[in-house]
Amino acid sequence: MKSFLVLVRRDLSLALRQGSDAAMALMFFVIVVTLFPLGVGPEPGVLERISSGIVWVAALLAAMLSLDRLFQADYDDGSLELMLLTPVPLELLVLAKCLAHWLTTGLPMLLIAPLLGIFMNMHTDAFPVLLASMALGTPVLSLLGGVGAALVLGARRAGTLVALLVLPLTIPLLIFGVSAVEAAVTGQSAKAQLLILGAMLMACLPLAPWATAAALRQAAG
Amino acid sequence: MGGYAAYIWSSYGVVVAVLAVMLVSSILGVRARERELSALEERVGPRRQRRQQSGLKDAHHDA
Amino acid sequence: MNWFHWLANPARFMRFAARLQPWIMALGLLTGAAGLYFGLFASPADYQQGETVRIMYVHVPSAWMAMFIYVVMAAAAGSFLIWKHPLADVAAQAAAPVGAGFTLMALITGALWGQPMWGTWWVWDARLTSVLILFFLYLGYIALVNAFDDPERGSKAGAILLLVGVVNIPIIKFSVDWWNTLHQPASVARMDGPSVDPSMLLPLLLMAGAFKLYFLYLLIVRMRGELTARRIRLLRLSDIA
Numbered sequence: 001m002k003s004f005l006v007l008v009r010r011d012l013s014l015a016l017r018q019g020s021d022a023a024m025a026l027m028f029f030v031i032v033v034t035l036f037p038l039g040v041g042p043e044p045g046v047l048e049r050i051s052s053g054i055v056w057v058a059a060l061l062a063a064m065l066s067l068d069r070l071f072q073a074d075y076d077d078g079s080l081e082l083m084l085l086t087p088v089p090l091e092l093l094v095l096a097k098c099l100a101h102w103l104t105t106g107l108p109m110l111l112i113a114p115l116l117g118i119f120m121n122m123h124t125d126a127f128p129v130l131l132a133s134m135a136l137g138t139p140v141l142s143l144l145g146g147v148g149a150a151l152v153l154g155a156r157r158a159g160t161l162v163a164l165l166v167l168p169l170t171i172p173l174l175i176f177g178v179s180a181v182e183a184a185v186t187g188q189s190a191k192a193q194l195l196i197l198g199a200m201l202m203a204c205l206p207l208a209p210w211a212t213a214a215a216l217r218q219a220a221g
Numbered sequence: 222m223g224g225y226a227a228y229i230w231s232s233y234g235v236v237v238a239v240l241a242v243m244l245v246s247s248i249l250g251v252r253a254r255e256r257e258l259s260a261l262e263e264r265v266g267p268r269r270q271r272r273q274q275s276g277l278k279d280a281h282h283d284a
Numbered sequence: 285m286n287w288f289h290w291l292a293n294p295a296r297f298m299r300f301a302a303r304l305q306p307w308i309m310a311l312g313l314l315t316g317a318a319g320l321y322f323g324l325f326a327s328p329a330d331y332q333q334g335e336t337v338r339i340m341y342v343h344v345p346s347a348w349m350a351m352f353i354y355v356v357m358a359a360a361a362g363s364f365l366i367w368k369h370p371l372a373d374v375a376a377q378a379a380a381p382v383g384a385g386f387t388l389m390a391l392i393t394g395a396l397w398g399q400p401m402w403g404t405w406w407v408w409d410a411r412l413t414s415v416l417i418l419f420f421l422y423l424g425y426i427a428l429v430n431a432f433d434d435p436e437r438g439s440k441a442g443a444i445l446l447l448v449g450v451v452n453i454p455i456i457k458f459s460v461d462w463w464n465t466l467h468q469p470a471s472v473a474r475m476d477g478p479s480v481d482p483s484m485l486l487p488l489l490l491m492a493g494a495f496k497l498y499f500l501y502l503l504i505v506r507m508r509g510e511l512t513a514r515r516i517r518l519l520r521l522s523d524i525a
Contacts (some may be wrong), residue, residue, distance in 0.1 A: 101379060147448055151441045155431035164427060168420040169452050172459035179466060200455075211448050216367075218440040225336045225400050232396040233324075236342045236389055240498060243385045247502055251509035258512050261519050 003088045004096045011100030014073075021066050022104035029062035029109050033116045044121045051120035052130065052181035058116075058173050059109050059134065063141045064163040066105050070097060070149035071216065072158070081220050092218060094150075094209040098142045106138030122185070129184035129194070133177045136197040141209035144169055150215035172200065285478040287366050294511050297371055301504040308504075312497030319490030337484065339397040346390035347411075349499060350418055353383030357425075358450035361443035371507070373439045374514075376446065377429055378506035382499055384422040392413050410464035414457050421449050435517065 015022050037056050040046055075079040083093050113134055114127050122130070148166035151159040180193035290296070325340035357376045364372035394412055395405045406412065429442040 151445055161427060161431055165424045168417050171417060172455050175459040175463040211444060215444050228336060228396045228400050229338050232339045232393040235392045239385050239389045242521055243382055243502055247505045252321060254509050254512040258516050263518060265523055267337060
């Protein structure tokens with residue numbers, strides 16, 4: 001548990017010191033959403049109708065942006081091999097890396113989502129559900145993204161490839177995330193969708209680090 | 222075909238075309254590789270080749 | 285499990301497969317011809333869909349193949365990762381483009397069926413959407429396997445991706461179904477209206493059998509190509525050394 005926290009703290013301080021990656025993903029998130037009113041026109045009804053989908057799609061794309069960096073630096077400088085040698089299970093270390101990734105990309109996106117909701121004319125009643133769906137969904141994104149990031153280590157054009165691999169797998173997330181917000185907008189209960197998102201998180205928490213660890217072992221070995 | 226002949230025949234045409242493309246490209250790929258392999262084996266020489274073939278078998282076993 | 289190990293020797297497997305090949309070809313041509321005869325001439329038109337139901341005899345078997353080949357590849361990936369079966373990875377890589385081809389066939393014939401029936405080339409029907417996503421999964425696997433300088437890395441990463449994908453497919457299917465029932469436009473006719481009549485089931489099953497045999501034939505051809513490519517790589521490496 002101690003090495004788990006150490007690794008989270010190390011990754012966080014690395015991310016904060018370099019600063020650019022997480023900030024760029026966040027900026028990308030905001031800019032993509034800003035492009036939509038310019039593309040489809042500023043009519044409030046149209047924007048309100050598509051707001052939940054746009055925010056979710058933009059979040060998926062922004063999360064892809066920072067993924068190829070998740071293990072790349074550790075792979076290049078050899079820290080990955082040290083992690084493999086430590087007695088701590090690799091799955092736990094992967095979980096720590098994913099947590100750090102979520103804290104630097106998922107959490108900021110979650111916090112800024114209401115602002116984008118206002119941009120997109122989303123009904124304010126839906127904000128709690130938007131936040132809840134993203135709070136459950138973005139960690140899944142980091143966990144699934146971890147699998148993709150580990151698979152493409154050392155590949156050519158890894159940054160594009162990881163998005164091609166991970167995006168199809170995130171479709172369930174998109175569907176239930178958007179559906180939860182839409183239910184809240186139309187005044188229905190979003191409980192079912194949020195429960196399913198929670199179930200996905202619970203399923204990904206053990207399974208994704210396991211697959212990621214397998215991918216990391218074959219990348220280093 | 223009840224006025225839908227164009228759709229029916231073109232879908233069968235697509236199926237035949239895709240199946241044919243897969244078959245032809247697979248066979249051409251195998252031929253090109255087999256030519257490359259025999260050219261390579263000739264160049265490497267018969268004595269070394271024998272050694273490589275036994276090495277290959279082992280490699281397949283532990284691969 | 286005895287035959288499983290017996291076939292683990294690539295040379296022995298290829299000899300065995302080469303003996304089978306003409307039989308597979310003959311049987312495949314026979315079932316294919318019979319399927320085409322029953323599908324195009326000797327079966328009635330559907331009372332709702334009219335003659336366009338004949339598209340079903342190629343569309344539905346291609347969609348079945350699209351799913352079948354992915355499951356075969358995932359099973360191969362599993363035996364490659366667990367038992368290190370040397371031919372499993374060869375089979376998975378040889379099958380991938382064929383699977384993508386059948387998926388493409390299912391998508392195009394689906395569009396050609398949709399245009400006369402629904403009045404549009406594409407609808408975001410749950411099945412069409414799932415097949416499209418399956419197509420992306422195939423392309424992703426092919427891209428990943430070929431993205432490494434070291435082919436061994438590509439094999440292992442691809443195998444892990446296949447297993448992750450096969451766990452995800454039911455979840456994707458379920459979520460697309462949910463999404464589709466929320467958004468189902470009222471004007472679109474459901475495809476699964478009438479149950480299938482025996483006169484239609486016969487050409488459907490014949491075509492499905494013919495496609496499976498065709499896949500098997502292609503798989504053997506492509507596996508020979510893949511094994512040859514590996515021998516070339518090995519010779520090159522030892523040539524340099």
